[in-house]
Amino acid sequence: MYKVVIGLEVHCELKSNSKNFSSARNGFSDMPNTNVSVVDMGMPGILPVVNKEAVRNSLTMALAMHCNIPKYLSFERKNYFYPDLPKGYQITQFKNPIGTNGYMMINVNGEEKKVLIHDTHLEEDTAKMDHYTDYSLLDYNRCGVPLLETVTEPCLNSADEAVAFLEGLRNVFLYTGASYARSDRGQIRCDVNVSLMEEDATELGTRVEMKNINSFSGVREAIITEVARQTEILNRGEKVLQETRRYDENTNETYLMRSKEDAIDYRYFTDPNLPPIEISEKWIDEIRNELPKMPYERYKTYIEYGISVKDANTIVKDKELSDFYEECIKLSDKYLTLSNWLTGDVIKNLNKYDLTIDNSKFSPKMLVDLVNMIDSGKINGKQGKELLEKVIETGKEPMVLAKELGMEQIGDENEIRKIVLSVLNDNMNLVEDYKNGKNVFGFIVGLIMKNTGGKANPAMTSKILKEELDKYL
Ligand code: ADP
Numbered sequence: 001m002y003k004v005v006i007g008l009e010v011h012c013e014l015k016s017n018s019k020n021f022s023s024a025r026n027g028f029s030d031m032p033n034t035n036v037s038v039v040d041m042g043m044p045g046i047l048p049v050v051n052k053e054a055v056r057n058s059l060t061m062a063l064a065m066h067c068n069i070p071k072y073l074s075f076e077r078k079n080y081f082y083p084d085l086p087k088g089y090q091i092t093q094f095k096n097p098i099g100t101n102g103y104m105m106i107n108v109n110g111e112e113k114k115v116l117i118h119d120t121h122l123e124e125d126t127a128k129m130d131h132y133t134d135y136s137l138l139d140y141n142r143c144g145v146p147l148l149e150t151v152t153e154p155c156l157n158s159a160d161e162a163v164a165f166l167e168g169l170r171n172v173f174l175y176t177g178a179s180y181a182r183s184d185r186g187q188i189r190c191d192v193n194v195s196l197m198e199e200d201a202t203e204l205g206t207r208v209e210m211k212n213i214n215s216f217s218g219v220r221e222a223i224i225t226e227v228a229r230q231t232e233i234l235n236r237g238e239k240v241l242q243e244t245r246r247y248d249e250n251t252n253e254t255y256l257m258r259s260k261e262d263a264i265d266y267r268y269f270t271d272p273n274l275p276p277i278e279i280s281e282k283w284i285d286e287i288r289n290e291l292p293k294m295p296y297e298r299y300k301t302y303i304e305y306g307i308s309v310k311d312a313n314t315i316v317k318d319k320e321l322s323d324f325y326e327e328c329i330k331l332s333d334k335y336l337t338l339s340n341w342l343t344g345d346v347i348k349n350l351n352k353y354d355l356t357i358d359n360s361k362f363s364p365k366m367l368v369d370l371v372n373m374i375d376s377g378k379i380n381g382k383q384g385k386e387l388l389e390k391v392i393e394t395g396k397e398p399m400v401l402a403k404e405l406g407m408e409q410i411g412d413e414n415e416i417r418k419i420v421l422s423v424l425n426d427n428m429n430l431v432e433d434y435k436n437g438k439n440v441f442g443f444i445v446g447l448i449m450k451n452t453g454g455k456a457n458p459a460m461t462s463k464i465l466k467e468e469l470d471k472y473l
């Protein structure tokens, strides 16, 4: 058995109105090659301008990952030729990434792990290439879109940990609003570095890099496949070669792309068209103060409330749901009851009516009111479920709806006593039976329920009935 070592380089497109260095729109789903400016096409004489919104989103992410922030923002050119990069170089950050030496806490199957972040840097995306049998199509809409690359230290030790990190990172992008981070749109992509070492070795083994994996399940499969391949090589007594391999999701195999000897020299140098920009302490403080409570912190709090790992994950994975829950627990301390309703019937009914928490009229106060109505005996649990569905369907207040549906339990002691007395008055023969020790209590409760259409609070009814009957003993 060898120890598995993994380091990830995660590229994620940032939200912004325009591109990273040009005024062309940063938009998905548009017609190909419509959001393109002369800057993106690398025309002679063009001058890039840094997009403040993209920098702000990068800073937000860097701070969320507890990184050090440089005093000055600066950019380098990474030179290489490829059709998806008309300038002949990518503007990136090589010397002074926007964030360095950070960390992110994740939970791996319920266990806590600290993932060290080497750096996170702002760069531009390339054009999108679609390859066909004897031609390729290029869409320059993506060329120049702000891209944040986050590089971990080689500190992950299993496919589970790698995927948990990716999920955690995506959540941070979603919670901060820095990116939509949709893998189905290729907005989050990952290079995976894998090596093996003997359990007691002190030096890392030789790594293999697998480039541009689009889905988290692809990352998991790629790691498993590559670990198996390297294990076999080492078991044969051979050495793993440092190389870049392509992972094919269809065949579940990796193929050699290039070896270390073919490594590209990118001739990095500072982009002379982009002078350094000072990042003020004031701006950093402002962004830091606006950071929302992070998914991992929320997860930990939920576990402390006694919520199961599964339910806590369900809530945290969906920011809308988590924000909803956070509002609920400002109004009520029934943490566990609320989370049970939320992860159970609320989700079920939202799906049923094809709604999301945000586009439905269902509010945190409605859920809290409904839970309180059950707890105070106004309605029973079964009615609560029915009522919840109607509340989600109609968006009406639970109290109003319960009245309309004639659901409210009779929970007023005086009212129940009146009904009990009238039922006993009409059935003195049963009172006689009770006095003679016959088992008629349940039957009388049944009569009272019938009398009230099942609305009398059962516990209160039993208590009062016993009080009144015992007066005859
Ligand atoms: P380069 O500068 O050649 O791109 P880096 O040292 O910056 O290489 O590492 C790139 C990525 O590879 C990082 O995510 C890092 O954690 C990972 N990595 C480096 N060495 C190893 C290794 N021996 N095994 C697994 N991953 C590694």
Ligand code: MG
Pocket: 149
């Ligand atoms: Mg890179």
